[in-house]
Amino acid sequence: MxxxxxxxxxxxxxxxxxxxxxxxxxxxxxxxxxxxxxxxxxxxxxxxHPLLEARLRTTKDVKRICVCAPHFTANSFVQRLRGIAAALAGRNYELQVYTVSSKNQMDHFIETLELNKLDGIITLSLPFTEKQIQRIFDCQIEMVMIEYLSPYANCVTIDDWQGGVIAADHLLKKGHKKFGIVCELSKPDYSVFPILPRMEGFRYELSRNNQKLEDKYIFDVPCEIKGTYQRFIEVFKSGDFPDAIFATADLEALGILRAAKESGIRIPEDVAVIGFDDIDFADYVGLTTIRQNLDQSGRIAVDLLTSRMKDPKRPLQHVRLPLEIVQRETT
CATH class of the missing domain: 1.10.260.40 (lambda repressor-like DNA-binding domains)
Known part of the structure; x- marks a missing residue:
């Protein structure tokens, strides 16, 4: 031999x-x-073949699953990964992580699939094309896509447009008349862009109720606490701000809350704030938000993936998770 x-x-x-x-x-x-x-x-x-992989496969028949995603330090991605890890805990699977921060990195991941010797892939917020998905299947790798809908793969998604509608409906029912939205409008070439449908749904529901989202109250800020905080220190200092704000991510909402506290702006009396995601900290700061169950999306993805790994003839499934308003102290 x-x-x-x-x-x-x-x-x-x-x-x-x-x-x-x-x-x-x-x-x-x-x-x-x-x-x-x-x-x-x-x-x-x-x-x-790397020695560790060869040893694992011959002694334990361990299957290798790679989670491929951008922004792995973001809270929403961490919670999804937590759900994935929990679903795989104690089972015969080795979990790997591949971080994508550019289109070139995403393309490189696809080009080098044979080298990685994977059995399954879970993608988070990555818009793989039909050709890329077919290449994954050609390499005898099963996959599930979270936050991106494709007819060619198992998918776990939410209705971002409906999330915007829910946010507007909640603020309208609270009697608000002057509305704003906080969102990062720059679109990366390697990641999905759920912000636009959230804004469109928000605008639609306001319009349906004879209310308007004024351009000056569309705040384009990075999806992070610091950048939003710095922007809203200036906004609150100007005195010209809406009485209800929809932050399209909870991280942005936290930046607004911090700026409001330092500026003497009362929440929700002077301005109501609603977020999106319901990440872990939201409950601790009393943030009203649109809940998408991040941990559950990871667990469902694992179930869809491992089922197809056991039976490749199993039909593809598209799971759409429900959204719900979580009422807390900020509205």
Missing amino acids: AKAPTIYDVSRKAGVSTATVSRVLNNPGKVNSSKRELVEKAIRELDY
Whole structure:
């Protein structure tokens, strides 16, 4: 029997150090493209399999699942990952994480699928094309997409437009007359863009009730606490602000609440604030928000994925999770 190739064989064939080979396998984004291509070519030609993977597969038949997503430090992604990890806990699966921060990284992930030897992929907020999805299936890998609807894969989604409608309806019923929205309007080329349908649903419901969302009250800010806080310190200082604000992400809502507290603006008496997501901190700060069950979306994705891994003939499923208003102290 021929001896299995080692990392040293790959190193010699590619003309790079074993440390570089290791980085290509574990963190390819930190290796320049020319060296990465040499290593990947050597791996393919030698049919090299990392020792850990070979040991796991022969002794425990462990299946490898990769969660592929942007913004892994964002609370909503952390909670989805928590649901995924909880659903896989104690089962024969190895969980990996691949962070996407550019379209090139997303394309590279697809191009190097054979090297990763995966059994399943769960994508978060990534708009893979039909061609990319087909390539994944051609590599005998099952997949589930969260927050992106495709007819070619299992999907777990919400109705973002309806979320905007729910937010507007809640604020209208509270008797508010002057409305604002906080959202990040710059659209990345490698991630889904749920903000626009949320804003459209919000605007639609206001219009249906003879109310208007004025352009000056559309606040384009980064989806983060600090940037929103800095912007709203200036907004509250100006004295010109709406009496009800829909933040299309809870992180932005927290920035507004902090700015209001430092500016002497009363919540909800001077301005009501509603968020979106219901991430962990929302309950602690009393934030009214639109709940999408983030942990549950991760658990459902695991169930859909592992079911197809066991039975590839199982029909594809599209699961749409319900949204609900969670009333707390900020409205």
